[in-house]
Amino acid sequence: MYITTQEQLTSYCSQIENCQWLAIDTEFVREKSYYHHLGLIQVSGNGLCAAIDPIAVKNLDCLMEVFKKKSVLKVFHAGKQDLEILNRLCGMAISPVFDTQVAASLLGWGSQISFAKVVQKTISKKIYKTETYTDWCRRPLSTNQIEYALDDVRYLAPVYENLLGHLKKANRLEWLQDEFSPLEDSKNYDLPDPRKQYMRIKNFRNLRPRNLAVLIELSAWRELEARKRDCHPRSIMRDEPLLEIARILPKDSSAMESIRGLHQKEVHKSGEMILDAIERGKKIPEDEIPKSPEIKNYSTQPGVEELLAAYVQMRAVELKIEATVLADRKLIHDIVLRFEQNEPLDGNSLFYGWRNELIGKTVLEILNGKKGLVVNGKGRVRLIPTKENLQAQ
DSSP: OEEOSHHHHHHHHHHHTTOSEEEEEEEEEOTTOSSOEEEEEEEEETTEEEEEOTTTOOOOHHHHHHHHOTTSEEEESSOHHHHHHHHHHHTSOOOSEEEHHHHHHTTTSOTTOOHHHHHHHHHOOOOOOTTTTOOTTSSSOOHHHHHHHHHHHHTHHHHHHHHHHHHHHTTOGGGHHHHHGGGGOGGGGOOOOGGGGGGGSTTGGGSOHHHHHHHHHHHHHHHHHHHHHTSOHHHHOOHHHHHHHHHHOOSSHHHHTTSTTOOHHHHHHHHHHHHHHHHHHHHSOGGGSOOOOOOOOOOOOTTHHHHHHHHHHHHHHHHTSOHHHHOOHHHHHHHHHHHHTTOOOTTOGGGSHHHIIIIIHHHHHHHTTSEEEEEOTTSOEEEEEOHHHHHHO
16 A cells, blocks of 8 residues: 555554554665655554655654554564654654564574565565665655565564564563663664764864864854754865864954865855854853863773673573674673773663673673683683682682
């Protein structure tokens, strides 16, 4: 079903509003824009599949009301960007959700498994991703394009049900909520703070405090202007000329025109706004100018991260799951760095829920010298109590 009118959408929503769960997907374009440009919303519920055209149907309120329902589970595959779009349309976090890519990763099928591969593994159906580079915002869409888009929810329904069976058999259903909580947290979809964008600019630490204050204002202006124009911030002005403006503090538009990489067209368009941002930076009181974040020593003692990684790999083999699903190297580095600097380990996902029970507690024992690793006669890594811990017992 291809929905292109308000009446069709209202009728469809009345047929799915009491579903226990819905399979949902979106098609969008974002290569040159700040925001996602939504081209299609695909939904399947009660055996009814629909591709909803948000370009033809301007008012999606009735559909969003269905998505907001706490009694309706929303099923996605690799749904973070879909949820970002829908959260913005709904004006709130969507929950509860189920992500089949995440669920498949808990079964050891890979942390980034594609939808086509999940379909193949669960229902032995081969689907072909022939419209990957379609411009979903261009009209008209062909019948083949619409059917291709509908396949993403048509097969998502049986995939979801099949995965539930696999997870139940593996006694891993209780793992799911820890994984889905971040997808249901609206904070993870907030727009970036404009006044912190200067920290993404290379060499900002080389500026004097007053010039840094100007850079903060300039980068915040660029970020907000990008939202207004719906474009990438660096398409307005690259980092290098932005940094140079903050360094030399031009007093008029003509002084800006000599800066390499700053297009004359942009100077004519935004010159006054740029000069206003410079003046705002100049007026910030000295005691309110942020200090450049301290450059910390992010290195850890040699071998510690490797030791924990070896243990994580050992447990991953035992659990028949990808090591990165348990703990990737970034997570391991964070743990070791905090431990060595006597900082609290709060917030690290290794010490919550199922990960804490399976590996988190043991990781702490390894760090505290209570457990160690050896290679047994078969060349496999094995966990053992340390000599000091045995003596203490």
